[in-house]
Amino acid sequence: MSRISPFRRKLAALKYADWKNFDISNRQHIQALVVWLEQTKIRHYSVEARGPLKKTESAKWDECLNDYLEELDSPYRLKSTSSSTNKEDKEQMKAQELEWTYIIDWMLSEAILCEYSDHKDELNERKPIRRKEKTVYELENCGSTKEMNNALKDLCAFLRIPMHPTDNAVTCQTILTFIKDKFNPMSIKNYEEYIKDKVNTQHSKTSNDDDHWVRTQSYKDIIRFYPEMINFSTGDEMVDAATIILRALYIVDVRNAQNQFSEILNFLQKFTSDPKTNAEKGKVGW
């Protein structure tokens, strides 16, 4: 995994224009950021007094920065003098980079504090941004002409789904959901694999094959084909069939939730996982 710049979130929060490309090892980037922070966020100096800090080319800039940090009561100072030209000394570079990390991080926190105190009331009233709601298709006005009814009837028969007796909007919505669910690329791929499996295992066809859903016509079929889904009877076959459907939906829901958990765990494992074995430690005998 690539290393994430520790400042990205803070820079993004402060709406720094170049937040994505900020590089702590680049002196120009740092200087530009320091000047930007003072000019737009911290505003400790008056406009005139900012002159020396703006002169990034000057050799005295480091001293200037240390004075500035002192005035801000920062616990960090730039100790090593500007030696970024000395690229051979890698260790020194590293130490300097670490120094800059502390300073910039502190300055960013300070800037966020200033930003917050400037817009305190406004920020406190903010609510989490709502996700865009899914596009709702306008189905209310789909009408109920004879033509429309017949067309829907055909479509429903083709898709093998029941049709709402009165409200065409409900039927349309159902068709939409069904198509989305069954005809997305993933489902089609799964189905192709399923068919392939089926062909391969044609010879071992048994009574409890999974083809029932194709043939399921009424609630009685549901009870007949999925007896394992219900271990009791309410006495009303319709209710029993509904129970089976609810159970099936519940299983799908839990499966999805379980998949999400596993995905999260897998993602976190990228950070925490560090399995080790040490054959030397294994002891044989006494």
Next chain:
Amino acid sequence: MVMFDTVHLKAIDKRETFSGCICCQLLFSLSGKRKLNEALLTFAHFSHIEHSIKKKKQRTMSLGQNRSFSEEARYIKNGPKEFPNLKIIDKGFVPGMRVVGKFYADDQLEKLCMDELQEFSNRNQFGGFLPAVKQIANVAGLPGIVKHSIAMPDVHAGYGFAIGNVAAFDMENPESVVSPGGVGFDINCGVRLLRTNLDYKDVRDIQESVAQALFNHIPVGVGSKGIIPTTPKDLHQALEMGIDWSIRQGYAWAEDKEHCEEYGRMLNADATKVSQRAQKRGLPQMGTLGAGNHYMEVQRVEKIFDKSAAKKMGIDRVNQICVMIHSGSRGLGHQVATDALVKMEKAMARDKIHTNDKQLACARINSEEGKEYLDAMAAAANYAWVNRSSMTFLARFEKKIKDKKRFLCMYTYFLIRKQNIILQAFQKIFKQDADDLDMHVVYDVSHNIAKVEQHMVDGKLMKLLVHRKGSTRAFPPHHPLIPVDYQVIGQPVLIGGTMGTSSFVLTGTEKGMRDTFGSTCHGAGRAMSRNKSRKTLDYKDVLNDLKKQGISIRVASPKLVMEEAPESYKDVTSVVDVCHTAGISKKCIQLKPIAVIKVDNLFIILLLLASSSATKMEK
């Protein structure tokens, strides 16, 4: 009837006084240093023995146990007709039974239990271990027990509780107890089944050479220390987190968690309740198999009884290769149980809890000792899950060996010092490229554990502490606590076989939930004790028998061969059949071992089914 004990008989033979006998000493002092008259001496011994028998009789009479075998047998009856294979132990079989005992057995298994009882009666209920039926009845006398004390067909005598005993205690009842004997010493001993996408034909041709390579390279002797480096801090976290620790550290896949009982973690675990001594024992043993009847087996699917259920488990064809791991919490669990037993003996005296058997040490669930044990037990259970996960990791051998059949490298999981040599051996045998083996955990059951569960008892929902010792949880379809993948088929139950015999996968049923608190058998169960096996069986006969079945043994300790011989165990198939007919679980898959690894304290057994028998079968 007068019985001589052996020491006295020897003393009589030698015509000496027996210094341990008070009567003899008395006589000796009376008669000074003169040699005693033989008759007098015999009389002394007689009177002493009669005296001790009288005392014993008085004691047994007070317990109501002075009965002949035929009298005893009257208390054991067949269950109602609608419950096939159910036997009832009536109240009064032992004193103080609060509920009736019951056990599942066919005629043959019942005979084993009755033989045991007869032997005990013939001994005048003296010495030796208590027969399993007595133990079931003793458990029925524990305070707070609900409904029945239930035993599975694989029941055999154990410490306090019989192995195969299920007992539930009402959590609402302040009298209710928790007993370490009801969990066993190997806390959360359990079985894990991994599936692979390999076929038997992929392994058949090489199994002999693999065995030979291993035989040449594995030093005789067990790895008693694991190859997963563990610090005390790691152990502490593992005890609290269970399989979550393994997942965090990268030893387990995220998907493993959902296919473990309790999701691989007991939430009430408290590592601080596990004694330093126990932790010290557990630290180096992480990821090791253990001794005794623990094993790791490479198995092939022999028979599928329930095709759709098997498919849900990812097992879809005969001869698919699976790997079974049977292991527990090692020394750590043992120490936790031992620590608790010591503390509970004191608690029993304090709370005035009376039991028929001293081994049934227990404490009230709400007492400090009870709570402490439950927390420590949960931690030990977590350790066992981490242990099995670590072994799974070693079996999967992720990214370590680029080899299609790399799973066979799990042989090396027992921590072999000269691992490199073995790896080289494998590399010589398998030259193919790496391939995804799809080694998913089918399920992970524990058969030595006590858990708080909700059950319907006489139409009322009750919160119970269910002790399962040598018995496996078998929840029915649609139970909220079983993984979503198995909601329709019921919880998979893994039944480990014995040396060279089949293993089974069962599924839980509604009937089991009603009748046995959702429990079923756990394995074959011993038919004779280890000692008896050693005395009665000849290891050469055992080897010959195995050879006839097409099983060849590469390395073996005669002692372990005898102890773990199929004759020492009940027939696993009939045990499973009894559970199936009784309806407490349903047969799903039968597995047959190809190679078995068993570890004893000193020896590794490697069993191999000769490819000849399999080839015959395929033809």
